[in-house]
Amino acid sequence: MATQVAIPLYDQLSKDFQQRTVVPENEDDTLYNWRRRAFDKFRQQGFPSIRQEDWKYTNLVPYLKEELQTDLPSHDYNEITPETVQKFYINKLEANVLVLVNGELNTSLSSFHGDGDVSIQSINSAADHELYRPYMGKEIDLRHDTLAALNSALFNDGLFIEVRANAVVEKPLHIINLYTSPKNIFLQPRHLIVAHKSAAVSIIETSANINNDAIVWINSVTEVYAEQNAQVNHYVLQSGLVNTREVNHTEVTQHTHSLYNNYTVTLPGADLVRNNLNVNLVESATETHLYGLYLGADHQLIDNHTTVDHRKPNCFSNELYKGVLAGNAKAVFNGKIFVHREAQKTNAFQQNNNLLLSDKAVIDSKPQLEIFADDVKCSHGSTAGQFNNEALFYLRSRGISESSARSLLVSAFAFDVINKIKVGALRSHIEKLINQNLQKWYASK
Amino acid sequence: MASSTDILTDITEKDYEFGFVTDIEMDIAPAGLSEETIHFISAKKNEPEWLLDWRLKAYKAFQKQSMPHWQNFEMPDIDFQKISYYAAPKQKKQYNSLDEVDPELIATFEKLGIPLSEQKTLAGVAVDAVFDSVSVATTYKGKLKELGIIFCSFSEAVQEHPELVRKYAGSVVPHSDNIFASLNAAVFSDGSFVYIPKGVRCPMELSTYFRINTENTGQFERTLIIADEGAYVSYLEGCTAPRRDENQLHAAVVELIAMENAEIKYSTVQNWYPGDKDGKGGIYNFVTKRGICKGDNAKISWTQVETGSAITWKYPSVILQGDNSEGEFYSVAVTKNKQIADTGTKMHHIGANTRSRIISKGISAGHGQNSYRGLVQVGSNAKNARNFTQCDSLLIGDQCGAHTFPYIESKNSTATIEHEATTSKIGEDQIFYLNQRGIDTEKAVALIVNGYAREVLNQLPMEFAVEAQKLLSITLEGSVG
Numbered sequence: 001m002a003t004q005v006a007i008p009l010y011d012q013l014s015k016d017f018q019q020r021t022v023v024p025e026n027e028d029d030t031l032y033n034w035r036r037r038a039f040d041k042f043r044q045q046g047f048p049s050i051r052q053e054d055w056k057y058t059n060l061v062p063y064l065k066e067e068l069q070t071d072l073p074s075h076d077y078n079e080i081t082p083e084t085v086q087k088f089y090i091n092k093l094e095a096n097v098l099v100l101v102n103g104e105l106n107t108s109l110s111s112f113h114g115d116g117d118v119s120i121q122s123i124n125s126a127a128d129h130e131l132y133r134p135y136m137g138k139e140i141d142l143r144h145d146t147l148a149a150l151n152s153a154l155f156n157d158g159l160f161i162e163v164r165a166n167a168v169v170e171k172p173l174h175i176i177n178l179y180t181s182p183k184n185i186f187l188q189p190r191h192l193i194v195a196h197k198s199a200a201v202s203i204i205e206t207s208a209n210i211n212n213d214a215i216v217w218i219n220s221v222t223e224v225y226a227e228q229n230a231q232v233n234h235y236v237l238q239s240g241l242v243n244t245r246e247v248n249h250t251e252v253t254q255h256t257h258s259l260y261n262n263y264t265v266t267l268p269g270a271d272l273v274r275n276n277l278n279v280n281l282v283e284s285a286t287e288t289h290l291y292g293l294y295l296g297a298d299h300q301l302i303d304n305h306t307t308v309d310h311r312k313p314n315c316f317s318n319e320l321y322k323g324v325l326a327g328n329a330k331a332v333f334n335g336k337i338f339v340h341r342e343a344q345k346t347n348a349f350q351q352n353n354n355l356l357l358s359d360k361a362v363i364d365s366k367p368q369l370e371i372f373a374d375d376v377k378c379s380h381g382s383t384a385g386q387f388n389n390e391a392l393f394y395l396r397s398r399g400i401s402e403s404s405a406r407s408l409l410v411s412a413f414a415f416d417v418i419n420k421i422k423v424g425a426l427r428s429h430i431e432k433l434i435n436q437n438l439q440k441w442y443a444s445k
Numbered sequence: 446m447a448s449s450t451d452i453l454t455d456i457t458e459k460d461y462e463f464g465f466v467t468d469i470e471m472d473i474a475p476a477g478l479s480e481e482t483i484h485f486i487s488a489k490k491n492e493p494e495w496l497l498d499w500r501l502k503a504y505k506a507f508q509k510q511s512m513p514h515w516q517n518f519e520m521p522d523i524d525f526q527k528i529s530y531y532a533a534p535k536q537k538k539q540y541n542s543l544d545e546v547d548p549e550l551i552a553t554f555e556k557l558g559i560p561l562s563e564q565k566t567l568a569g570v571a572v573d574a575v576f577d578s579v580s581v582a583t584t585y586k587g588k589l590k591e592l593g594i595i596f597c598s599f600s601e602a603v604q605e606h607p608e609l610v611r612k613y614a615g616s617v618v619p620h621s622d623n624i625f626a627s628l629n630a631a632v633f634s635d636g637s638f639v640y641i642p643k644g645v646r647c648p649m650e651l652s653t654y655f656r657i658n659t660e661n662t663g664q665f666e667r668t669l670i671i672a673d674e675g676a677y678v679s680y681l682e683g684c685t686a687p688r689r690d691e692n693q694l695h696a697a698v699v700e701l702i703a704m705e706n707a708e709i710k711y712s713t714v715q716n717w718y719p720g721d722k723d724g725k726g727g728i729y730n731f732v733t734k735r736g737i738c739k740g741d742n743a744k745i746s747w748t749q750v751e752t753g754s755a756i757t758w759k760y761p762s763v764i765l766q767g768d769n770s771e772g773e774f775y776s777v778a779v780t781k782n783k784q785i786a787d788t789g790t791k792m793h794h795i796g797a798n799t800r801s802r803i804i805s806k807g808i809s810a811g812h813g814q815n816s817y818r819g820l821v822q823v824g825s826n827a828k829n830a831r832n833f834t835q836c837d838s839l840l841i842g843d844q845c846g847a848h849t850f851p852y853i854e855s856k857n858s859t860a861t862i863e864h865e866a867t868t869s870k871i872g873e874d875q876i877f878y879l880n881q882r883g884i885d886t887e888k889a890v891a892l893i894v895n896g897y898a899r900e901v902l903n904q905l906p907m908e909f910a911v912e913a914q915k916l917l918s919i920t921l922e923g924s925v926g
Binding site for chain 1: 515517823825838840841842843844845846847848849850851852853854855856857858859860861862863864865866867868869870
């Protein structure tokens, strides 16, 4: 493709893939052929461009200008000590900690290695591919999602978490993603989370770029399967990612009577954050909650694309995304709800609220409904606005300084989402981070 | 009382009531599109050089463009070479009274209930009846003339007011805007032209009835309405078309220009042939409608009731350039059988304190597909811009679809934008409530649908509101969700 020539990474990735002509030892033909099909899709279409509807507001080209290495740095990360890792623990959070360095499971830094209820493996070391074959890439649309296709073709490694049937995991799993590289790097981790029948689990993902000098580009894919009656709480905290650009694709598949809750909180840090969150309701009577909060500052671009695909009857989905934008930040929200003909008695709700704090900030919001069944209740709402002057006046008239009043109102705006977080320690942690940012914003004024 | 499925089948497969063909000798250009066709049209209409040049420029732009692909339906193949681009009733002399008009034409209008003859004219309605592209009769002209209002066909305006046409035509919808607008600019046959001078409040509703008649003739209307400083005008557009088996393309362009303190209200009732119950035939209604609030405190309001056409694809938009200017969009779109509607609006907030309000009500029945697609754009200078959008969809039957694609783009921290959308069917509890009070299901549905669409219907001028209400009940009464 002519337009792709400009992106040096495109050629490099093509070369990388050609080097894979020999089926690696730990992969069989089926996996290899699947990777090849995925790469063909990527090769045909290249990196997404703003001419594609899903990328209309997010131009990747400026983020792909720099030279990026596609090989993982070949050293053993000795400089990362358990003390370093502990800095990223969440205060008072009782959790089983898993540490990933550049997308690979690091067992020596992790404090948890699986037990009777949860099995933890790296995708590569999964002894038997039959274990993940029924899940891997099952719902991802490689034709339309070229970056997910690219990840499928070239992913190196990642986590494979299985929660056994009927296991109710008390302690949340805390996945700490650490990134470090002396040179600009392009990473493609791949994770698979399967909660078997009637299992219940909470997963918390946090991340940090510990070596700030080089650019870390992350193109990750996470697949989550909630089997019949399973419950999955999925928390994603995107903070501490200086010099980072990331596209996260999360593909969720829900079976009957399952519950999936996603909480995505994006804070200032990364240059570019694009979250693609797709939830496929493949069986009836499921429940889904998607909560998002984004605080953008500087020249950040935060783009949340969510899709809820109601394929079967009697499913419930609810989505609430709120955003606060300061500085030159730009945010994109695109929420899609599909209700298929068969999916009668669907209840689907979606809301997106935005607060613009600066005249340079930009919001592009696009909630959309596509409904083919008649016995449904679906609604969506979207707002963009400024501070309520009356509320501000109310606080000011009670002797609260302007900056405190403003920061209070932002906290109140964010509260609707934060309040939904069920893990107390995580909630306080996020509140603390938000307050730090607010102080920074209002102190500089 | 018939069972709900019977009523549903009956209504959703109902034949088009206004399907008949009038036989009048037509002056038709051979099918096909080329520079020659454009020269032919231009010569036929005795147009000045600059207009021909503009048409040719538009034709070049048309050739460069390809069919859009973003719409939410399967685009039918349109062979632009198979369409005849010019059709006019052969008698082209000017009529002084109605007696001179071809009686068959009068009969057609009467069948449609168009108040052409003065006795039948609803009080206060001046009709510029467009019968396949050329204006045949214009009423109330004298009265309007006294006030300095120009209300005539587009071609007449080209001859008599070339300076106005030259200045404003294509200033809101440029010749290269989109493929259908380019096509229109290249081959437009006729249309309406309205100019309201400074400070004049047009005392009556201006109205044009469009009607597509000759087989294979796409109608390429061009309407231009200019309201000078402080002027006010309300313009009505209503359409019915005879039944056809071949699809007919309608690619009109409407441009509205509101100067300082001016107000334009544009209302449409569209009931063209929607095709039979298998979706065969029917009009493609691909229209570009756009208005600009050029001066401060200007106001433009679009109201549309769309019940016809196989495919309705249009987005009446407002460019809010002047400070404190205001844009409104009220729409009811009904789709049944295999009808498709992909409609909505665009509000471009450029000036400070600009306000816009969007109320869109979609009703889908049978296999109908109804999409709302809207853009609210707030620029960085649009301080305190305000938008409110509400789009509701009502689904009747389980084979139809309702879709919403709002785009909200804000670059201003003082702007307030609200969008809400709901989709639901008519509640069984609502029907039950009305049944309980002795109202049968058929009437109950009509009542609920009318109540649902009321907010929009209320915006229509009185005569139109009655027609629109009737149209809605013809289309949907008795449909039980």
